[in-house]
Amino acid sequence: MALIVQKYGGTSVGSIEKIRGVAEKVIASHQAGNQMVVVLSAMAGQTDTLIDLAMEATQDPDPRELDVLMATGEQVSVALFAMVVKSLGYDARSLLGFQVAIHTDHLYGKAKIQDIDRERIERNLNQNRIVTVAGFQGLDKNGDITTLGRGGSDTTAVALAAALDADVCEIFTDVDGVYTTDPNICPKATKMAFISYEEMLEMASLGAKVLEIRAVEFAKKFGVPIHVRSTFSDERGTMVVAETKDMEKVMVSGITYNKNEARVTIKKVPDQPGTASKIFDPIFKTGIVVDMILQNTSEDGLTDLTFTVPKTDFYKTMKLVSEVAEEIGAEKVLGDEDIAKVSIIGVGMRTHAGVAKKMFEALAGENINIMMISTSEIKISCVIEEKYTELAVRILHSTFGLDNEKNAL
Amino acid sequence: MALIVQKYGGTSVGSIEKIRGVAEKVIASHQAGNQMVVVLSAMAGQTDTLIDLAMEATQDPDPRELDVLMATGEQVSVALFAMVVKSLGYDARSLLGFQVAIHTDHLYGKAKIQDIDRERIERNLNQNRIVTVAGFQGLDKNGDITTLGRGGSDTTAVALAAALDADVCEIFTDVDGVYTTDPNICPKATKMAFISYEEMLEMASLGAKVLEIRAVEFAKKFGVPIHVRSTFSDERGTMVVAETKDMEKVMVSGITYNKNEARVTIKKVPDQPGTASKIFDPIFKTGIVVDMILQNTSEDGLTDLTFTVPKTDFYKTMKLVSEVAEEIGAEKVLGDEDIAKVSIIGVGMRTHAGVAKKMFEALAGENINIMMISTSEIKISCVIEEKYTELAVRILHSTFGLDNEKNAL
Numbered sequence: 001m002a003l004i005v006q007k008y009g010g011t012s013v014g015s016i017e018k019i020r021g022v023a024e025k026v027i028a029s030h031q032a033g034n035q036m037v038v039v040l041s042a043m044a045g046q047t048d049t050l051i052d053l054a055m056e057a058t059q060d061p062d063p064r065e066l067d068v069l070m071a072t073g074e075q076v077s078v079a080l081f082a083m084v085v086k087s088l089g090y091d092a093r094s095l096l097g098f099q100v101a102i103h104t105d106h107l108y109g110k111a112k113i114q115d116i117d118r119e120r121i122e123r124n125l126n127q128n129r130i131v132t133v134a135g136f137q138g139l140d141k142n143g144d145i146t147t148l149g150r151g152g153s154d155t156t157a158v159a160l161a162a163a164l165d166a167d168v169c170e171i172f173t174d175v176d177g178v179y180t181t182d183p184n185i186c187p188k189a190t191k192m193a194f195i196s197y198e199e200m201l202e203m204a205s206l207g208a209k210v211l212e213i214r215a216v217e218f219a220k221k222f223g224v225p226i227h228v229r230s231t232f233s234d235e236r237g238t239m240v241v242a243e244t245k246d247m248e249k250v251m252v253s254g255i256t257y258n259k260n261e262a263r264v265t266i267k268k269v270p271d272q273p274g275t276a277s278k279i280f281d282p283i284f285k286t287g288i289v290v291d292m293i294l295q296n297t298s299e300d301g302l303t304d305l306t307f308t309v310p311k312t313d314f315y316k317t318m319k320l321v322s323e324v325a326e327e328i329g330a331e332k333v334l335g336d337e338d339i340a341k342v343s344i345i346g347v348g349m350r351t352h353a354g355v356a357k358k359m360f361e362a363l364a365g366e367n368i369n370i371m372m373i374s375t376s377e378i379k380i381s382c383v384i385e386e387k388y389t390e391l392a393v394r395i396l397h398s399t400f401g402l403d404n405e406k407n408a409l
Numbered sequence: 410m411a412l413i414v415q416k417y418g419g420t421s422v423g424s425i426e427k428i429r430g431v432a433e434k435v436i437a438s439h440q441a442g443n444q445m446v447v448v449l450s451a452m453a454g455q456t457d458t459l460i461d462l463a464m465e466a467t468q469d470p471d472p473r474e475l476d477v478l479m480a481t482g483e484q485v486s487v488a489l490f491a492m493v494v495k496s497l498g499y500d501a502r503s504l505l506g507f508q509v510a511i512h513t514d515h516l517y518g519k520a521k522i523q524d525i526d527r528e529r530i531e532r533n534l535n536q537n538r539i540v541t542v543a544g545f546q547g548l549d550k551n552g553d554i555t556t557l558g559r560g561g562s563d564t565t566a567v568a569l570a571a572a573l574d575a576d577v578c579e580i581f582t583d584v585d586g587v588y589t590t591d592p593n594i595c596p597k598a599t600k601m602a603f604i605s606y607e608e609m610l611e612m613a614s615l616g617a618k619v620l621e622i623r624a625v626e627f628a629k630k631f632g633v634p635i636h637v638r639s640t641f642s643d644e645r646g647t648m649v650v651a652e653t654k655d656m657e658k659v660m661v662s663g664i665t666y667n668k669n670e671a672r673v674t675i676k677k678v679p680d681q682p683g684t685a686s687k688i689f690d691p692i693f694k695t696g697i698v699v700d701m702i703l704q705n706t707s708e709d710g711l712t713d714l715t716f717t718v719p720k721t722d723f724y725k726t727m728k729l730v731s732e733v734a735e736e737i738g739a740e741k742v743l744g745d746e747d748i749a750k751v752s753i754i755g756v757g758m759r760t761h762a763g764v765a766k767k768m769f770e771a772l773a774g775e776n777i778n779i780m781m782i783s784t785s786e787i788k789i790s791c792v793i794e795e796k797y798t799e800l801a802v803r804i805l806h807s808t809f810g811l812d813n814e815k816n817a818l
Contacts, residue, residue, distance in 0.1 A: 065489075
C-alpha cells in the first residue's frame with residue numbers, strides 16, 4: 001500500500017465528464033490498495049471568468065479580495081469531484097486550504113507555503129476516504145485566504161506529498177512527460193524516463209511549461225519524487241527525482257529555447273565604478289527582470305554593455321536606458337528583439353569536459369552566430385538570431401545524441 | 410453613530426454595475442457616521458449555475474459537498490463588493506462564514522446558526538472598515554462548511570445584527586416594503602410602516618415572499634428591528650418590530666393568499682382510536698407537510714377527514730391515502746387541486762371581537778363558499794375555490810379598512 005498524491009490541472013477537470021474520468025482513475029488506484037490524496041485546479045476557463053469579473057469591478061483589484069475570489073475556482077472543482085466519487089460508491093471528502101490547513105505567509109497572489117497540518121487529511125485517509133484538496137490556496141496567520149500564484153496547484157501537491165511523506169507525487173497534465181526538447185519543433189524529441197530536480201529547474205525556467213519552478217524547488221528540498229504523466233493515458237511519464245550516478249553518464253539531457261527575450265546594448269560606456277548600478281537601478285526599480293548581462297573588456301576606458309530583458313519590457317527598458325546613457329556619456333543604445341536563447345542542460349556536464357566546445361562547433365557548423373553566452377554548472381545558454389532557433393535546437397539535439405530515430409517524421 | 414447590518418439579495422448584486430450601486434449606498438451610510446456590516450447573497454443566477462453543475466455531476470449530490478459548492482456563490486459576491494468599495498477609496502474587508510466565525514449545527518443545506526463570534530467583525534469595524542459578510546454560510550463543529558438553506562442570507566443578517574447588538578438590520582430587496590396584501594391582485598394595497606414579528610411570521614408562512622421565516626423568528630427572539638426596503642430607492646420601507654399598543658388598534662393588518670395547496674378528503678372513516686395515525690403516518694414519513702386538518706363530528710361511528718398538502722405532493726398523497734383508506738374500510742377518497750387559502754392577519758384580533766364573523770360575512774356576501782377554516786390567535790384562514798382568490802382578497806382588504814384609495818387604479 002502506497003500513499004499517493006495526485007494533481008490534475010484545469011484542462012483535466014474542465015467538464016463534469018472529465019471530472020468523472022479523473023474520478024475513475026483515482027478510484028482504480030484506490031481499489032489497488034493505495035491511499036489517495038487528489039489536488040485539483042480550477043476547471044479550465046473558470047479562472048479567466050473570475051479574473052474578468054474582478055477586472056470589471058476595478059482595474060486594480062485589492063490583492064486580499066482577489067485571492068478570496070480566485071480561491072472559489074478550486075473550491076468548485078473539489079466539491080464536484082467529491083460528489084462524483086461518492087456517486088460512484090466510494091467515500092470522499094473535499095478539504096479547502098483553511099480546512100487542511102495549509103499555512104502560508106501573507107503575500108496575496110503569490111503566497112509561500114510555510115507548513116501543512118497532516119492530521120485532518122490522515123484522519124480522513126484512515127477512514128478509507130479519498131481525500132481531495134483544493135490546490136492553489138492557503139491560509140495566512142490572520143486567517144485570511146491566500147493563493148500561491150501561477151502553477152500553485154503543483155506546489156500544493158508537492159508540499160502535501162512532502163508533509164504526508166507520500167511515496168510519490170503524480171502530476172497529471174495534458175502532455176505525457178518531459179521531453180528532451182519541444183517535440184513541436186524537433187520531431188525526434190524523446191520522452192525522458194528520469195530527470196533530476198536540478199535539470200528540471202533549468203528546463204522549467206527556460207521555457208518548458210510542464211512543471212512550475214516552485215513545485216520543483218519544493219520537491220528537491222524535501223526529496224519528493226514527482227511523476228509527470230498524462231491524464232488521458234495510463235502510460236508512464238517522466239520521474240523527476242534526485243540526481244543519480246546514472247544521470248551523469250549522459251552528457252546533455254535536454255535542449256530548451258526561449259524566444260521571449262530582447263537584447264539591449266549600450267555602446268562605449270565610460271568604465272567607472274558605479275556606472276553599472278546607474279544603468280541597472282532604474283530598471284530593477286520598475287520590476288523588470290534582467291536575464292543575461294555581458295560586459296566586454298574595457299578599451300580606452302570605454303566598454304560595451306549588453307543584457308537581455310523580457311520582450312514585453314523591451315520598450316520601457318530602451319526608454320530608461322537611453323536616458324541614463326545620455327547622462328553618463330555613453331555613445332549609443334542599440335536594441336534587438338529578433339533574438340532567441342537556446343540552452344543545453346544536463347548534470348552530465350559536471351563530469352564531461354568539452355561540452356561547450358561541442359555546442360559552439362555545432363552551431364558554427366550551421367553558420368549560426370553566437371551573440372551572447374551564459375553558463376551555469378549544468379547549463380550552457382547561447383543567444384542567437386531568432387530565425388535560427390528551430391535549426392539550432394535540432395542540430396544540438398542531434399549533436400548530443402538525443403535523437404530518437406523512431407520519432408522522426 | 411449607529412451600527413447597521415444591511416443585507417442585499419441576489420438581484421441587488423446581480424452584476425458588477427449593481428454591486429457598484431450597492432457599494433455607493435453603503436459608503437453613503439458609512440460617510441454619515443455609521444458602522445456598516447453588509448451581508449450579501451450570491452449574484453443572481455449564480456446559485457442556479459452551481460446547482461446545474463451539481464446535478465450534472467450526480468442526481469443525488471452529497472449534502473456536505475453541495476454546501477462546499479454552493480458557498481462559493483456568496484464568496485464571489487463579497488470579494489467583488491470589497492474590491493469595488495476599495496476602488497472607490499474606502500477600506501473594506503470581506504469575511505466568509507468560517508472567518509467570522511458563524512457557528513452552526515451540521516445539518517448540511519439547512520443548518521441552524523448556533524452562535525457568532527463578534528470579535529473579528531468588531532476589530533475590523535474599529536479600524537473604520539466596511540465589513541462585508543458572506544450570507545447563507547457557516548461552519549460546523551468539525552470545521553465543515555454548512556449552508557443555511559433558502560433565504561439563509563436574511564438569517565445571517567439578522568443573526569449578525571443580534572450578535573453585534575446592531576441598531577437595525579436593513580433587508581434590501583426588490584420590493585419597497587411589506588404590503589397589506591399582494592399589490593398585483595389588489596391595487597389598493599398599502600405599504601405598512603410597521604408590522605409586528607408575529608404578524609410578519611404569519612405573512613411569511615402564508616406566502617408573502619419578502620422575508621424568510623427563520624430570519625423573522627431570529628429577529629423576534631433577539632428583539633432585532635428589521636427594516637425591509639428597496640435596493641433601488643431611498644424611501645423608507647417597513648419596520649418589523651415587537652408588538653406595540655398602537656398595532657392593536659387596527660383589527661386586521663394584512664391579507665394573504667396561497668394557491669399552492671390541494672385538499673384531500675376521506676369520506677366515512679370508521680371513527681376509532683389510531684385511525685388518524687394510520688392515515689397520516691405514511692404521509693409524514695415521506696416528508697410531506699400537512700397544513701390544515703379538519704375532522705367532522707362522528708355520525709354512526711363514521712367521520713369525514715379533510716386536510717391540505719402542497720400541490721406538488723398531491724398525487725403522492727392521493728396514492729398513499731387511497732391505500733390506507735381501503736385498509737381501514739373508509740368509503741372513498743376525494744381530491745381537489747382547485748383550492749386557495751385566504752387569510753387575515755393582525756395582532757388586533759386579540760382585542761377586537763367579531764373579526765371572524767366579519768370575514769365570513771364578507772365572503773358570503775360575494776357568494777364565496779368556505780370549505781375549511783383554521784384559526785390562530787392572530788390569524789384566520791379560509792379555504793375557498795381557487796377561482797375566487799382575487800375577489801376574496803380584494804373584498805377582505807376593503808372590509809377591514811385597508812384600502813388605500815390613492816393606490817386605486
